[in-house]
Amino acid sequence: MIKKTEENKKAVVLLSGGLDSATVMAIAQNIGFDCYAISFAYGQRHSAELEASKRLAEHYNVVEHKILNIDLGQIGGSALTDTKLAVPEQLEEGIPITYVPARNTIFLSLALGYAEVVTANDIFIGVNAVDYSGYPDCRPEFINAYQHMANLATKVGVEGAQIKINTPLINMSKDQIIKKGMQLGVDYRKTVSCYQADAQGRACGRCDSCRLRMAGFKKAGIEDQTNYV
Amino acid sequence: MIKKTEENKKAVVLLSGGLDSATVMAIAQNIGFDCYAISFAYGQRHSAELEASKRLAEHYNVVEHKILNIDLGQIGGSALTDTKLAVPEQLEEGIPITYVPARNTIFLSLALGYAEVVTANDIFIGVNAVDYSGYPDCRPEFINAYQHMANLATKVGVEGAQIKINTPLINMSKDQIIKKGMQLGVDYRKTVSCYQADAQGRACGRCDSCRLRMAGFKKAGIEDQTNYV
Numbered sequence: 242m243i244k245k246t247e248e249n250k251k252a253v254v255l256l257s258g259g260l261d262s263a264t265v266m267a268i269a270q271n272i273g274f275d276c277y278a279i280s281f282a283y284g285q286r287h288s289a290e291l292e293a294s295k296r297l298a299e300h301y302n303v304v305e306h307k308i309l310n311i312d313l314g315q316i317g318g319s320a321l322t323d324t325k326l327a328v329p330e331q332l333e334e335g336i337p338i339t340y341v342p343a344r345n346t347i348f349l350s351l352a353l354g355y356a357e358v359v360t361a362n363d364i365f366i367g368v369n370a371v372d373y374s375g376y377p378d379c380r381p382e383f384i385n386a387y388q389h390m391a392n393l394a395t396k397v398g399v400e401g402a403q404i405k406i407n408t409p410l411i412n413m414s415k416d417q418i419i420k421k422g423m424q425l426g427v428d429y430r431k432t433v434s435c436y437q438a439d440a441q442g443r444a445c446g447r448c449d450s451c452r453l454r455m456a457g458f459k460k461a462g463i464e465d466q467t468n469y470v
Numbered sequence: 471m472i473k474k475t476e477e478n479k480k481a482v483v484l485l486s487g488g489l490d491s492a493t494v495m496a497i498a499q500n501i502g503f504d505c506y507a508i509s510f511a512y513g514q515r516h517s518a519e520l521e522a523s524k525r526l527a528e529h530y531n532v533v534e535h536k537i538l539n540i541d542l543g544q545i546g547g548s549a550l551t552d553t554k555l556a557v558p559e560q561l562e563e564g565i566p567i568t569y570v571p572a573r574n575t576i577f578l579s580l581a582l583g584y585a586e587v588v589t590a591n592d593i594f595i596g597v598n599a600v601d602y603s604g605y606p607d608c609r610p611e612f613i614n615a616y617q618h619m620a621n622l623a624t625k626v627g628v629e630g631a632q633i634k635i636n637t638p639l640i641n642m643s644k645d646q647i648i649k650k651g652m653q654l655g656v657d658y659r660k661t662v663s664c665y666q667a668d669a670q671g672r673a674c675g676r677c678d679s680c681r682l683r684m685a686g687f688k689k690a691g692i693e694d695q696t697n698y699v
Contacts, residue, residue, distance in 0.1 A: 307544060307545070309540070309541070309544060309545075310539065310540070310541065311538070311539070311540045311580075312538070312539060313583065315536060315538060316536070316538075316580070316583050316584050316587050317587055341583070342582070342583035342584075342586035342587050342624070342625070343579055343580075343582040343583035343586060343623055343624060344583070345623070346579040346582060346583075346619070346620070346623045347576070347579040347580055347582075347583060349579075350572055350575040350576040350578075350579045351540075351545070351572075351576055353571070353572040353575060353576075354542065354545050354570070354571035354572035354573070354575075354576060355545050355571075357571035357572060358545050358546055358571050377622065377623060377624060377625060377627065377628045378622075378623045378624075380622070382622050383619070383622040383623055386615070386618050386619035386621075386622050386623075387619050387623075389615050389618070389619070390575070390612070390615035390616050390618070390619045391575070392615075393606065393607075393609070393611050393612040393615050394572055394574070394575045394606060394607045394612055394615075394616075395571070395572060395606060395607075396571070396606060398606065399606045
């Protein structure tokens, strides 16, 4: 059970603009946190996701929305940042080509620095280990190890406090996430999940991420209002 | 004792352009690694450090030198990235204002992603816990926790291998580092340690980092050829 202390109501929320991060934002707000959103222009193939993060940050009236530029495309190695690699349209065995090396490690580290600066004691991230596409950095054991490391990395940690990594979706399936979000009034039309959305923000309906999203709505018995091509 | 395997000779070296990272580069080269250097344009107050990193990368004939832009100044909170905060010229008690929130966590995470992409099984970083200015993310317990997290974060880790974080300087004092570097032929005139070097790359001789460097040369009994203002 996530709680905020009376003294510290600040939380940093990683806001990609996707379905999961929108749900996490709604959860953090519902608990009563003052939210500081952080998004990353990391060289993803399209800007539809970032546009969605801006719409969500505005809708949820965050204290501040940081969009950090880090061009992971310079490092390469993923179909999500390297336009020379094709986004697969069938679920693959093992860790797929859409895996961005060390992405959640990098994003959490930047969120950790941001949390220290704004003196937030909580970080929210929408990882989940059920429909997680096989990414290693979405598993609970990764998050636990990250938390331990973060306690030792920071000034706050040295001073005996903690910046807590909250992962409210980690054990939820996509349909459970959608149901939770609907209870909290999330407008999923504002979100973009597709790995290769077009310039108008329309989803392809074929990539892994689209398939997980579609299956989630179907299983939840909720109409999928996503704008597909 | 750091060893390379016959199969994998690749190492990613974090190269700030300072005295420590230059020494680490020399150590990694001396062991026989093919070095991939990574540096960060993170909004530091001056570019002298990055210029030094380029000179060193060239001198050591690295396979590739990535300079990644990540503007930590956007996050703020440190005298090293926020020009509104003054760099102190006296050693302070506790964690100083030059601490950049989560810096080593962020840098190691980007190095980790880079190592995965170039399929390096080793990362070298010049942290040390002796003359470490009180930064929490320079301590051995932080590095150990980071290693554990990294093993769980990466595709390599899931597949049962490891990207090893090597910290050959961690238990060395500044004078020991300098002696080691001199043995390996490091030209310290190519390095910049100063927190506020001027446009010509000249060191102030007054900040924490200059003081540690000067004291190190003195204690090592080696002439300090740094270009001071």
